[in-house]
Amino acid sequence: MDLMDLNEWAFIGVFLVIAALLPIVPIAMGRLLGPRKPNPVKTDTYECGIETVGDTWIQFKIQYYIFALVFLAFDVEAVFLFPWAVAYGGLGFFAFVEILIFLALLSLALIYVWRKGALKWT
Amino acid sequence: MIQMPTLESLNFGVAFPALSLVIGAVLLLVVDVFLPERRKGLVPWLALLGVLVSLAVSMINYNEVGEAFSGMFIADPFTSLVNIIVLISAALSILLAMDYLRRTEMEHRSDYYLLLLFTTSGMLFMGAANDLIVVFVALELLSIPLYVLSGFRRPNLKSEEAALKYFLLGAFASGFLVFGIAMIYGATGTTNLPGVWAGTAAIVESASPSLYLLLLGVGLIVVSLGFKVAAVPFHMWTPDVYEGAPTPVTAFMSVGTKAGSFAALLRILVVGLPTLILTGATSAAWANTLAILAALTMILGNFVALRQMNIKRMLAYSSIAHAGYILMAVAAAGDPAVGNQGVQAALIYLLTYAFTNLGAFAIVIALERNDGTGGQLDDFRGLASQRPVLALLMTFFMLSLTGIPLTAGFIGKWYVFLSAINAGLVLLAVIGAVTSVVAAFYYIRIIVRMYLQEGDANIGTSRLSYTLGAAILVAGLGTLIFGVLPFLVADLTQGVQIVRTIAQIAGGG
Amino acid sequence: MVPLWMFLTVGAILFAIGLFGVLARRNAVAILMSVELMLNAVNINLVAFWRFQTVDTMMGQAFAAFVFVVAAAETAVGLALIVAIYRRRQSVAVEDVNLLKW
Numbered sequence: 001m002d003l004m005d006l007n008e009w010a011f012i013g014v015f016l017v018i019a020a021l022l023p024i025v026p027i028a029m030g031r032l033l034g035p036r037k038p039n040p041v042k043t044d045t046y047e048c049g050i051e052t053v054g055d056t057w058i059q060f061k062i063q064y065y066i067f068a069l070v071f072l073a074f075d076v077e078a079v080f081l082f083p084w085a086v087a088y089g090g091l092g093f094f095a096f097v098e099i100l101i102f103l104a105l106l107s108l109a110l111i112y113v114w115r116k117g118a119l120k121w122t
Numbered sequence: 123m124i125q126m127p128t129l130e131s132l133n134f135g136v137a138f139p140a141l142s143l144v145i146g147a148v149l150l151l152v153v154d155v156f157l158p159e160r161r162k163g164l165v166p167w168l169a170l171l172g173v174l175v176s177l178a179v180s181m182i183n184y185n186e187v188g189e190a191f192s193g194m195f196i197a198d199p200f201t202s203l204v205n206i207i208v209l210i211s212a213a214l215s216i217l218l219a220m221d222y223l224r225r226t227e228m229e230h231r232s233d234y235y236l237l238l239l240f241t242t243s244g245m246l247f248m249g250a251a252n253d254l255i256v257v258f259v260a261l262e263l264l265s266i267p268l269y270v271l272s273g274f275r276r277p278n279l280k281s282e283e284a285a286l287k288y289f290l291l292g293a294f295a296s297g298f299l300v301f302g303i304a305m306i307y308g309a310t311g312t313t314n315l316p317g318v319w320a321g322t323a324a325i326v327e328s329a330s331p332s333l334y335l336l337l338l339g340v341g342l343i344v345v346s347l348g349f350k351v352a353a354v355p356f357h358m359w360t361p362d363v364y365e366g367a368p369t370p371v372t373a374f375m376s377v378g379t380k381a382g383s384f385a386a387l388l389r390i391l392v393v394g395l396p397t398l399i400l401t402g403a404t405s406a407a408w409a410n411t412l413a414i415l416a417a418l419t420m421i422l423g424n425f426v427a428l429r430q431m432n433i434k435r436m437l438a439y440s441s442i443a444h445a446g447y448i449l450m451a452v453a454a455a456g457d458p459a460v461g462n463q464g465v466q467a468a469l470i471y472l473l474t475y476a477f478t479n480l481g482a483f484a485i486v487i488a489l490e491r492n493d494g495t496g497g498q499l500d501d502f503r504g505l506a507s508q509r510p511v512l513a514l515l516m517t518f519f520m521l522s523l524t525g526i527p528l529t530a531g532f533i534g535k536w537y538v539f540l541s542a543i544n545a546g547l548v549l550l551a552v553i554g555a556v557t558s559v560v561a562a563f564y565y566i567r568i569i570v571r572m573y574l575q576e577g578d579a580n581i582g583t584s585r586l587s588y589t590l591g592a593a594i595l596v597a598g599l600g601t602l603i604f605g606v607l608p609f610l611v612a613d614l615t616q617g618v619q620i621v622r623t624i625a626q627i628a629g630g631g
Numbered sequence: 632m633v634p635l636w637m638f639l640t641v642g643a644i645l646f647a648i649g650l651f652g653v654l655a656r657r658n659a660v661a662i663l664m665s666v667e668l669m670l671n672a673v674n675i676n677l678v679a680f681w682r683f684q685t686v687d688t689m690m691g692q693a694f695a696a697f698v699f700v701v702a703a704a705e706t707a708v709g710l711a712l713i714v715a716i717y718r719r720r721q722s723v724a725v726e727d728v729n730l731l732k733w
Contacts, residue, residue, distance in 0.1 A: 065711070065714050069707045069710065072703055072706065072707050073707055075703075076703035076704075079696050083692075083693075105148065108148055108151065112155055115155035115156065258698075262701045262705065269709075273712055273715070277719060282716050286713070286725075290659065290663070290666075293709065296705070300670060300673040304680065305676075307677065307691065308639075311685045312690065
């Protein structure tokens, strides 16, 4: 390994050190320098907006799960599109037709989901 | 680096039965959602049509041999026979479901038939797999719709529970399968089965350390497919799932899943790894393991079935026991000289078992009441005096499951025992014979209840529907015809020659 | 370069952790996560074998893609089943699912 290679790695090393220091330094300075006068309001959990009412374990709308499942399925199908897109240059017309068939099948699934009413949020 | 397949290497034609079913299923998926509610009754008939078209093509092109999708897919008589077994089961299962869904007021839920078509196409691809990747994807295509189907009788708690159990254990088993496939890929550098064949031969010859990877891989694959076919000690889910799932699904699972999984097991072991013969042994390394599994499966399945009082649980243990007999044939196929004979015996057994078991389940469906009760053995009391024809047919199916001559079940057992004895597995054959006698007790117990005991068999259907009647008729005819005309199965299977010879490899086959 | 056996060891350890999770956890969702861990262990093996032994064919990589797409499909179905059961019983612990006796 020659010096040039080492320099490249050193760059990453310095980057990592700075990245670690950036959050640590302000937090440590706050700890060391800041005054500490706790009162009940200050020690309360920080939360935006109004305080929560009731149990957080409420039932979600069932539509939420259906959306999530449909998203999961279609999201992962994109895995097959990436290698296709990367290799597309060397593949030619044949691969184009194949991916069209693949996408057509996915659209049929989408039509099914749509007609079943799973895309309505009411 | 990347070779694009040409249209010739895709060779769609030979894959027509499986492809047509997949395309049919996808089209039906779309048709289903556009059909108005009152026309939903068409869906099962369209599904049946799709299955029958595929079945017809499989029969017409029975002896066609060819590879498709750049060697991923292979069509030969083995594929055709597996197709026929699976498609007949699917067709009968659709007929059963039409009756069952109507009675349980689930008629409007036509997605049942879509799921059934998808799982059927998974089974077809299992039988035609010439590559381990295809085995894996096909197994999942088979399993995932079946998980949903087992839980189809929602909101019935038992059905949901069956689905969850089947899903968790099935997902677990598929983890083993891919790990095993990865090991074989690591050892041989390919997932293509003829490539695995060549790689294995080279590894065994040079005794390289890759041998351990291969052995580990084979072991894991046997475990995972053992789960699917319900072999002891991987059978725990079977009675629970069979009892909880809707009865037509149970019927299809007991036959179709077995056919598909055994087909994949035979493809992997007999096509890919027959040369995995350790020094000093005469048969493949996996044969002994399978022989032990077969013995355990036959013993435990038959003895536990004796104690069951619910007909679906009894048939579940009986199906475990039958998996044991088929495993015996697979173990026999580990002997190179008996390879093809063992494969043929396993397929014959699957074919005869398909008709018999679907027939038995069809009668269980006829007896089941709409709330799911009526499945206890005592519910069969006095059936002979009330419904003599049903009782007669049930007797026939029970005798066939026992393996009495002149029924299809006898022919299946005959070929399996023959192949085991030819492979020198005499002890295993003796265990099989003894456990068959044990099995006779619990099958005949039902006949005794129907004919000799008094009772009011309060059966679910006052009158058989046409579809259920047709299913029982076809199953009965199949059981009878293969029983009295045994040369038919011999004709069907003589073309099934999947053991590869050196000449085939050298010739680029 | 990191040798092949190290990747295989990581894969085997992950697989064993997943296996342990499936056998020891009682929550159906946790079992599902353990199964995913097993499948990802396989992916490590597949890609390692591909990198070290058959770089000139794409088989290992393609297989890995299939494994995780199938795993996602399995998860989708499994989660739907678990949600259905939870809504009826308010529990996803597998020992509460005991209507059917072994």
